[in-house]
Amino acid sequence: MKVLVTGGAGFIGSHVVEELVNHHFEVVLVDNLVTGSLDNLLNTVKIYQFDINDQEIEYVFERERPDYVIHLAAQVSVTASMNNPFFDLQTNMVGTVKLISLAKKYNVKNFIFASSAAVYGEPAYLPIDENHRLHALSFYALSKYSAEKYIELYDAIYGGNSCILRFSNVYGPRQNADGEAGVVSIFIRKLVRGENVEMFGGYQTRDFIYVKDVAKACRLAIEGEHKGIYNICSGIETSIEGLLTQIFEETGVTKIPVYQPIRVGEIERSVLDNSKVSSSFDWFSHYSLQEGLHETVHYYSTVSSSKLSMK
Numbered sequence: 001m002k003v004l005v006t007g008g009a010g011f012i013g014s015h016v017v018e019e020l021v022n023h024h025f026e027v028v029l030v031d032n033l034v035t036g037s038l039d040n041l042l043n044t045v046k047i048y049q050f051d052i053n054d055q056e057i058e059y060v061f062e063r064e065r066p067d068y069v070i071h072l073a074a075q076v077s078v079t080a081s082m083n084n085p086f087f088d089l090q091t092n093m094v095g096t097v098k099l100i101s102l103a104k105k106y107n108v109k110n111f112i113f114a115s116s117a118a119v120y121g122e123p124a125y126l127p128i129d130e131n132h133r134l135h136a137l138s139f140y141a142l143s144k145y146s147a148e149k150y151i152e153l154y155d156a157i158y159g160g161n162s163c164i165l166r167f168s169n170v171y172g173p174r175q176n177a178d179g180e181a182g183v184v185s186i187f188i189r190k191l192v193r194g195e196n197v198e199m200f201g202g203y204q205t206r207d208f209i210y211v212k213d214v215a216k217a218c219r220l221a222i223e224g225e226h227k228g229i230y231n232i233c234s235g236i237e238t239s240i241e242g243l244l245t246q247i248f249e250e251t252g253v254t255k256i257p258v259y260q261p262i263r264v265g266e267i268e269r270s271v272l273d274n275s276k277v278s279s280s281f282d283w284f285s286h287y288s289l290q291e292g293l294h295e296t297v298h299y300y301s302t303v304s305s306s307k308l309s310m311k
């Protein structure tokens with residue numbers, strides 16, 4: 001079975017590719033390397049260095065005839081989306097519409113879309129399940145929300161075979177500090193370099209999920225040809241201060257953080273419900289936060305500093 005992974009050279013994408021290769025899928029990538037890197041990839045994987053909005057993208061479908069598409073390519077920075085909503089819209093919404101239409105045209109069996117917990121906005125209740133109302137608070141969240149709606153309408157018109165995965169805060173090796181769970185990589189990078197860390201508030205909570213668990217969920221989604229919307233999350237609420245304490249333990253470095261006020265507009269509490277995916281995919285988050293941080297700290301402690309500064 002052949003899988004086309006967009007954004008496969010990025011943080012989550014490179015782990016998805018490894019997971020698929022380890023389970024004997026044939027994998028091809030599309031990535032324009034805007035934030036991704038060839039360093040993240042196994043040499044054996046075929047990559048088309050295209051933008052998902054390029055005309056050539058149809059050539060990839062025509063030539064490769066993928067059975068499945070896992071669409072991860074995106075503009076992932078909330079701040080960048082606020083500074084340039086048009087760029088965000090073009091990549092995240094227009095790019096997704098292009099891919100879903102090609103997936104339908106070339107009879108792709110299952111289209112997996114990487115959405116985000118950001119679509120829920122300020123929680124009305126916790127833990128947030130898939131029926132929670134949607135309320136975008138950033139252009140990034142709005143682009144994911146709109147892309148979801150396009151996918152749902154394509155499915156309603158042309159036959160439903162799409163699966164929307166709403167990731168909580170994903171962390172792990174190779175993460176770019178600008179991403180949604182960038183706080184983990186920012187803290188670890190600073191501490192392993194002996195630098196001070198800044199703490200904005202600290203009492204706010206998030207649901208951190210290890211990237212290998214996310215990669216497994218993507219594989220299970222295509223293996224089961226699942227459809228519908230699923231939260232991919234740990235279901236565990238962790239404060240940023242609690243996170244930092246665990247990172248101190250894993251790095252063996254303790255530094256009193258420089259406290260700053262919580263950023264304006266930041267959500268105070270967030271944790272998602274993963275019972276739907278657990279029962280449908282037989283998936284659960286295998287890695288505890290401690291285990292995930294252990295592997296992540298090991299990665300940042302061993303990767304060369306020249307490589308880290310490039311990311």
Ligand SMILES: NC(=O)c1ccc[n+]([C@@H]2O[C@H](COP(=O)([O-])OP(=O)(O)OC[C@H]3O[C@@H](n4cnc5c(N)ncnc54)[C@H](O)[C@@H]3O)[C@@H](O)[C@H]2O)c1
Nearest residue numbers: 007009010011012032033034035036051052073074170180
């Ligand atoms: N990291 C998280 O915590 C998190 C949480 C929720 C959702 N997501 C979603 O997961 C997906 C992967 O995110 P990530 O954290 O791995 O980010 P990332 O920046 O590491 O990966 C994105 C990849 O897409 C590529 N890309 C970007 N624009 C492209 C374009 N126009 N054409 C082709 N390739 C393009 C980049 O080069 C990169 O390799 C994204 O869709 C993101 O919105 C991530």
